[in-house]
Amino acid sequence: MSTAGLSAFTAWSPLRPVARAPRTADRSRDALASGSAPAGAARSGGELHTVALEDELVEQARELAARLLATVDDDGRRWRHTQAVAERAAEGAAAVAPEQVNLLLAAAWLHDVGYAPALVQTGFHPVDGALHLQRSLWPPALVGLVAHHSGARLVAGVRQLGHLLDPFSRPGYWSGPVADALTWADQTTAPDGRRVTVHERIAEVLERHGPTSAQVRCHAQRGPLLIGAVRATEDRLLLARAARTSAG
Structure with a gap:
């Protein structure tokens, strides 16, 4: 990213990229004091089972996604997709533990911010989005979900970008439930926001990217992973629905 592009971005972003790397113990405290990190960042760790994000952070995620994706020259398609994915994630909230719902929702809002021109470094949006969120001190679990959403590690490997995901290496x-639910929301939503099946979504991606693309080259591994995540989430939703019915 050029210096000019970064300056233009920080002029209107609610989050400021960190200019230096203070000691780990001081980093979140300093960021919160200066306004460079989202609310709740200092209290949120990297283990998914311990992460409980505040409602305010979900709203900040929505606002940041809206600002960034408004700069994508695609007649609003990416923003419509993101809105629909966030709506879908809310519908799938029962598939995750109650304390993980806000983590899922925030990740749904932010999963495609790497498409914003000011954030492009590698040209692979999960990596570019995650690197920006990491610099801006968003919670590590949220950054990791964005980095790995929808089987991104397999595509990154083919594109020889896998090493950039090393900082986000927790399984x-x-x-798991949150990662699966994010994949479910993304992979049952078309680029224009329409609801589709996972098979329709996969077919659209393969056709759009072309026969020599990284998506096609890793499809033998990625396709079953995406389908498995969708099925696992739907199974969890069925179990949650059955539990509510029996309790009622």
Whole structure:
């Protein structure tokens, strides 16, 4: 990203990229004091089972996504997709533990911010989005979910970008209830926001990117992973629905 592009971005962003790297113990406190990190960042760790984000952070995620994706020259398609994914994630909230719902919702809002021109570094949006969120001190679990959403690690490997995901290497970032629910929301939502099946979504991605793309080259591994995440989430939703019915 050029210096000019970064300056233009920080002029209107509610989050400021960190200019220096203070000691770990001081980093979140200093960021909160200066206004460079979202609310709740200092209290949120990297283990998914311990992360409980505040409602305010979900709203900040929505606002940041709206600002960034407004700069994408696609007639608003990416923003419509993001809104629909966030709505879908809310519908799938029962698939995750109650304390993880806000983490899922925030990740749904932020999963595609790497498409914003000012954030592009590698040209691979999960990595570019995660790197920006990491610099801006968003909670590590949220950053990791964005980095790994929808089987991104497999595409990154083909594109020889896998090393950039090393800082986000906890298994819960690419598998488990929250990661699966994020994939479910993304992979049952078309680029224009329409509801689709996971098979329709996969077919659209393969056609759009073309036969020599990284998506096609890793499809033998990524396709089953996406389908498995969708099925696992739907199974969890069925179990949650059955539990509510029996309790009622």
